[in-house]
Amino acid sequence: MKERHISKTTAWWTKQMKYAFMVIVDLCIFAFSATAGIYVTCQGQLVGTAYAPIMFNYVHTLILAAALLLIFRLLGVHTSVWRFAGVDEMIRCTIAAVLLNAFWMLLDRVIYTDLLHIQAVLPFYTYMVSALFTILLLNASRLCIKFFRFIQARSPLTTHGKKRVMIVGAGFMGSFIIQELRHNMLALGVPVVAVDDDPEKIGRKINAVKIKGSCADIVQLAESERIDTIILCIPSASKKRQKEIIETAMQTNCTIKISPSISEFLEDTRAQRRIRNVDISDLLPRPEVTLDKEVCAYLTGKVILVTGGGGSIGSELCRQAARYAPKQIVIFDIYENCAFELYGELKQMYGENIDLRVQIGSVRDEKRLDEVFGMFRPDVVFHAAAHKHVPLMETSPCEAIKNNVMGTYNTAAACDKHHVSKFVLLSTDKAVNPTNVMGASKRLCEFTAEYFNSISQTCYTIVRFGNVLGSHGSVVPIFRKQIEEGGPVCVTDENITRYFMTIPEAAQLVCQAGGLAKGGEIFVLDMGEPVKIMDLAKNMIRLSGFTEDEIEIRVTGLRPGEKLYEELATEEERKRRKKTANNKIWRLDGEAADSAKMQRMLSEIPSLTNNTVRAFLKENVPGYMPQKAVHL
Numbered sequence: 278m279k280e281r282h283i284s285k286t287t288a289w290w291t292k293q294m295k296y297a298f299m300v301i302v303d304l305c306i307f308a309f310s311a312t313a314g315i316y317v318t319c320q321g322q323l324v325g326t327a328y329a330p331i332m333f334n335y336v337h338t339l340i341l342a343a344a345l346l347l348i349f350r351l352l353g354v355h356t357s358v359w360r361f362a363g364v365d366e367m368i369r370c371t372i373a374a375v376l377l378n379a380f381w382m383l384l385d386r387v388i389y390t391d392l393l394h395i396q397a398v399l400p401f402y403t404y405m406v407s408a409l410f411t412i413l414l415l416n417a418s419r420l421c422i423k424f425f426r427f428i429q430a431r432s433p434l435t436t437h438g439k440k441r442v443m444i445v446g447a448g449f450m451g452s453f454i455i456q457e458l459r460h461n462m463l464a465l466g467v468p469v470v471a472v473d474d475d476p477e478k479i480g481r482k483i484n485a486v487k488i489k490g491s492c493a494d495i496v497q498l499a500e501s502e503r504i505d506t507i508i509l510c511i512p513s514a515s516k517k518r519q520k521e522i523i524e525t526a527m528q529t530n531c532t533i534k535i536s537p538s539i540s541e542f543l544e545d546t547r548a549q550r551r552i553r554n555v556d557i558s559d560l561l562p563r564p565e566v567t568l569d570k571e572v573c574a575y576l577t578g579k580v581i582l583v584t585g586g587g588g589s590i591g592s593e594l595c596r597q598a599a600r601y602a603p604k605q606i607v608i609f610d611i612y613e614n615c616a617f618e619l620y621g622e623l624k625q626m627y628g629e630n631i632d633l634r635v636q637i638g639s640v641r642d643e644k645r646l647d648e649v650f651g652m653f654r655p656d657v658v659f660h661a662a663a664h665k666h667v668p669l670m671e672t673s674p675c676e677a678i679k680n681n682v683m684g685t686y687n688t689a690a691a692c693d694k695h696h697v698s699k700f701v702l703l704s705t706d707k708a709v710n711p712t713n714v715m716g717a718s719k720r721l722c723e724f725t726a727e728y729f730n731s732i733s734q735t736c737y738t739i740v741r742f743g744n745v746l747g748s749h750g751s752v753v754p755i756f757r758k759q760i761e762e763g764g765p766v767c768v769t770d771e772n773i774t775r776y777f778m779t780i781p782e783a784a785q786l787v788c789q790a791g792g793l794a795k796g797g798e799i800f801v802l803d804m805g806e807p808v809k810i811m812d813l814a815k816n817m818i819r820l821s822g823f824t825e826d827e828i829e830i831r832v833t834g835l836r837p838g839e840k841l842y843e844e845l846a847t848e849e850e851r852k853r854r855k856k857t858a859n860n861k862i863w864r865l866d867g868e869a870a871d872s873a874k875m876q877r878m879l880s881e882i883p884s885l886t887n888n889t890v891r892a893f894l895k896e897n898v899p900g901y902m903p904q905k906a907v908h909l
Contacts, residue, residue, distance in 0.1 A: 300346065301353050301617055305378065306414040307345055314407030318400050337384070344380045348373050357419075359622040369415050374411035378404045403467045414537040440466035440505035443531075445492060445522060447473035447483045450536050451510035454552065455484040462807050464535075465552065470502045492522050508552060509535045520560055527819050535559065557753055558746050558779050560816050572792035572858065575657070575699070576601040579839040582655035583608060585662030587615030590703060590745060593784035599623055605632040607653050610662070611639045640684030643691075650695040657791060660688050661703045663719070671837040674890035679881055681718040685725045686879070693733040695766040701791045702726045704799070706776055706843040709850075713838025717894040717901045721878070723799065724870075731870040738794035739867070740787045741801050743776025743843060756814055765829035766814045769815040773835070774842045781894050786862065793857050797867040801845045801854070828868040 349355055352373045357366045392781045442458065442465065444451045455468045469489045472495060473479065478488050490498055499507065507526045511519060526533045533555040579596050585591040586608035592615065595606055606623070610616040616635045623633055632654065638645035640662045663681045664670055667753045670677040685702065692700045704723050707716030723739050730737035746753050752775075759766045778786075782802075790800040811830070818828045835841070846854060847866055854863045878897055885893055891903045 296355060300349075302418060303349065303354075304342060304345060306418065307341070310407045310410035310414060311341075311381070313410050314403045314405075317397065317406050318403040337389075339382060341377075341381060344384075345377055348376050348380070353378075354415075355685065366419055370419065371412050371414040374408050374415055374626055378408035378411060381407070382728050386696050411549045436579070440532075441503055442466035442468045443495070443499060443502065443504045443507045444468055444471040444483070444486060444510055445473075445495065445507060445526070446510035446514075446536075447471050447475070447478050447481075447488050448510070448513070450512055452484050454508055454510050454536050455486055457552075465508075466506050470498055470504070472498065474776045492525065495522070495530050499531055501524075504529065506532045506534060509533070509555070512536060512902050521556055523559055527816075530824075532822070533820070555820060557813065557817050557820065558777075560718070570758045572599075573601055573788050575792050577604050577787065578602065578604050579656035579698075580605045580653055581607065581657045581659070582649070582653060583659045583661060584610070584684075585660075586610050586635075587612055587617075588661060589621055589780055590783055590787075591659070591661035593780045594618060594661060594787060595623065597781070597784045597788050598659075599627055599631055603631065605634065605653065607655060608633070608635045609638060609640075609649060610635075611637065613637050640688050641679055643687050646687055646691040647694070648772050650691045650697075654695060656698045658688065658692050658697050658700045659703070659787060659791075660685060660700065662688075663703070665705070665715065667707070667713045667715045667838045668836045670718070671713060673887070674714040675885055675887050677714045677718040678721075678885060678890060678893075681715070682721045682725065682878075683882065685722040689725055689729040689737065692735045692737075693729055697735050699791050699794060700726065700729070700735055700737045700741045701787055701794070702737070703787060704739050706741060706743045707840075708741065709844040709846060710902070711898065712840050712902050714890065714894065714903075717840070717898045717903075720898050720901070721894075724868075725875070727797055727867040728870040728872065728875045730867070732872070736788055736794055736796040738796065739799040740790045741799055741845060742776075742778055742783050742786060743807075743845065745783050745803055746777055746779050752810065752813070753817070756817050757821075760818060760823065760828055763828070765831040766818065767831050768810050768814050769833055769835050769839060770841060771811050771832055772841055773810045773839075775810060776804045776843060776845065778802065778804055789859060789862065793859070793862070793864070799846075799850070799865040800857070800868055801863045801865060802847065803863060805843060 346553045352545045354369050354373050355367075357369075382399075382401070385399060390398055440807075444455060451471060451473075455471075458465055458468055468484075468486045471483055471486050472490050472492055473488050474491050476491070479490060481488055489502075495507065498504070507529065509519065509522060509526070511522065514522070523533060534552050535555050536552055566618075567635070576598050580604045583591050583594050583598075583606070586595055587610040590607075591610070595608060598606060608616050608619060613635075620635050623631070627633075636649045636653075638649060640646065640660075657781075662684055665678050689700060689702075691697075702722060705716065705719050706718040707713065708723060709716075711717040711720055719803055726739050729735070744751060756766055786800070786802050793800065814830050815825060818825060818830075821828075846863075850865045853866050857864050874897070878893075881893060894901050895903060
């Protein structure tokens with residue numbers, strides 16, 4: 278705490294000293310300009326003129342100094358950083374110089390001569406010449422600092438020993454990144470060459486960096502120019518094209534980084550200077566999710582409750598929903614730590630603009646759900662609470678039924694009782710033709726939502742998606758940890774494939790589904806082609822700066838309940854799928870609810886044991902093909 282206070286005090290004094298330096302420089306510039314103006318327009322005389330007593334009058338001087346401080350402060354002349362000076366700063370300096378000299382003329386002619394009857398008359402063009410000198414010197418002082426930094430950034434003393442950087446993309450973002458590298462004294466490296474697919478740009482220069490070829494020449498130029506780092510500055514390129522360029526760059530064994538996207542650049546000023554490492558998500562062959570703000574407007578001014586709100590997906594749902602100015606967000610979770618951390622994060626981000634509440638409880642507890650729903654009266658409920666790990670549910674199958682199936686039933690029933698407008702269930706591709714308890718339990722969750730949609734005024738809908746990158750226990754953080762530890766990276770089968778999406782993409786889809794929902798549908802994202810986990814492991818090794826010879830990939834065999842591939846819809850569902858307003862989201866019509874089947878399942882669930890669960894699931898989940906039971 279003491280060190281932080283000292284740091285803040287030091288920063289404050291540094292800022293004040295810089296401000297004082299700028300003021301002194303500008304005062305000297307004006308004093309010189311005024312003196313030069315008088316000298317030039319008064320036949321080379323200063324002391325011998327009638328104006329000399331006024332020139333050396335300290336009251337007159339103090340008034341002009343105060344005027345300079347006031348005018349320059351009002352125009353923000355001293356708030357800019359000189360080494361970043363541009364056209365905007367030059368315009369402000371010009372206006373300030375004109376106003377200051379105009380005030381000087383009014384002071385002499387109106388205050389001193391007309392009111393105080395003190396002879397203080399100079400020719401009109403004296404003030405004009407002074408203003409001209411002031412404009413030139415104010416701008417020159419700023420540009421000198423900028424020029425000094427420009428020369429310093431290119432001097433051998435600065436560039437020696439720095440990493441050599443290739444810029445991919447000679448557009449606005451490429452130009453911006455080159456400037457940022459130089460403004461930060463080449464901390465990330467020296468830009469030495471650029472490439473661009475526009476043939477008209479090849480051979481020309483961007484911010485003094487020569488464009489020597491197209492993206493097809495990346496490997497060759499990286500070798501000939503001894504490149505250490507490649508920075509991709511192509512935010513307008515399609516995901517597919519970006520993936521192709523990244524894969525080309527990966528052949529060089531250079532460090533690969535990527536500039537902010539256009540949306541990050543426009544929405545978050547902090548992102549403008551954030552050059553990040555290429556992530557495995559940049560290599561996934563999936564279409565982008567387009568967020569339709571009008572579709573998500575149903576969240577504005579509403580009370581939103583998220584079960585499992587502290588989890589990977591649940592927390593991102595809260596973040597996405599907060600963007601639409603809801604009346605209130607209720608984070609409902611059994612695990613207090615993550616919920617508390619999310620509360621702090623959102624409070625810091627939105628302050629008092631959104632009413633945030635955290636409620637601790639389990640979806641297995643009907644009484645607690647009824648209490649929370651009665652207290653907050655939610656309009657929209659996102660049901661993300663669930664057990665998700667396949668191998669763990671194979672060893673504890675009853676818990677999957679209690680938490681997933683009964684948790685969904687209890688939450689859906691609370692929505693019906695308290696007249697919630699919309700209920701959105703988060704499901705998984707593992708619910709399609711399941712071979713494991715977790716997937717089968719989620720299919721029963723879907724059936725439960727379809728059942729309640731048939732008997733309730735509440736709109737119940739389902740969102741089904743594949744694996745989520747970065748969630749707790751997902752393959753990417755596991756691989757990353759294994760790589761950091763030097764290997765081996767464990768893949769269960771050479772041919773295993775999975776669909777992938779990022780956490781924000783999953784949350785965006787769920788939010789949009791709520792807006793598109795009419796009731797009883799299953800929404801599925803067009804996630805592109807499935808990814809081979811073996812290829813994922815190889816790419817992560819290369820992105821980490823290693824080769825496959827340095828990090829072993831070990832095939833360990835399929836885990837209990839694991840499939841070689843996942844499906845987003847059954848064959849019958851694919852025949853019934855329809856497009857929505859978002860061409861990346863498909864709608865599957867839900868099956869007709871069977872009320873008798875639902876009641877029968879509810880009566881059987883309390884008596885289930887770990888030995889009888891699979892038989893129960895096989896009877897009630899079409900397509901469920903259980904693997905050999907796993908015993909505790």
